[in-house]
Amino acid sequence: MYIYKCEVKSGPMLEIKYYKSLRKRNKKNIARNFNQAKTNEKQALANRIRGEQHTQRLILCNFTKGDWFARFSAPKGEFTEEQFEKIVNNFFKRIKRRAEKIGVQFKYIGYCECGKLGKNWHLHIVIEDCIREIATECWQWKNGINFTPLYQDGNFADLAKYIRKDVCGKKRLRTSRNLTKPEVTVVEGKKREFKKLEKGEALPVPDGYYFYKDDMWVNDFTGASYHFVFMQLTATRRLTNNEPKTNQRNE
Template identity: 50%
Template structure:
């Protein structure tokens, strides 16, 4: 059994996780294999939580409070299939990219496309920087379809937005993300037995300098095979005010 400490650094957060594993990092154990059993409820929730954290980190690494969560809609009935709508979206993105290149602006996005229940109300929700949003507004051809803009949260709390983006309750969402997105800084190193014993006794770790402990984000888990793991999240002190 191996015990590790994973540190994930984003512009507006530091996450620290202590966990046990039977696999040694860097060693190949073969493929994960095919899971022939239905996912248990606890595993499903854990998967959703990991996905939300993944997208929350990516949003944090690529946007700030000047960014926007945008909805670009086509008028009802203009597109009767996803293929036709995506052809328009690709052309829309190409127009934005050309303009961004001329202005030396990086074009990147995170979001999803979806359609209403009748299959004719195609639209997309994407996160854009302020500069790109202004260009996108200019190039979206369906002004009568609608453009809705919501500013990103000023304190870098993107959990609800990340959850909304990836969670597909009705099976109608299609994730969209550019390839040039920045990723968080991740480091993994062995954790000492002393650290683990303190955590198991209920002692919490000290926040990094300049950060405060997010009590609502703390989590501990018990795995029947690997034992306990602990997750901490810290935010900059200025976000506490």
């Protein structure tokens, strides 16, 4: 059994994960002794969690408080999915051309969705504040535009869940290719550190961060894994004498 420590840096969020693996990382030509496939329910849950985490990291890497979650709808039109996708593609091309003229990039994360009755196709996307005016000018249905400001309360976790919900149903996830990706570092973990976590000991909070939350889950084959989330300290938040330097995990 191999132990690994994974650090994921996504904008102001730092995740540290400790986990065990039956196979050595990046080692090639190792045959598997048996199929360790999860049940459909567990695999679906794992895929959903990974999808939400990936989307949250992308939002944190590319957007911040003051940017927007926008809805662009076609309130007076009835379209097939293919027709609306063509409308959205042309909409994105117009935004990109205008953004390039003023020297800014057009980044987005979102989805296309249709109403419950099969009408009112609309697009939800996260965009930067510098794109708001351009996008408003480029959308042909002026009464079908709505903007909601982004707040980092919850580190965009709820927004990521909302964006990923039912992506295999009527939602069609869309992301631009120019998004900044999170920084991922994986190294071999120390057995002593892992044993401390198994005993319930706290993980030291990295300098410049404060503890946000932690999770523990159990794999049917490799046992317990540990996931810690820290957020960067800002000018409006500093550690006080009442805030511990390490997180306290509840068993």
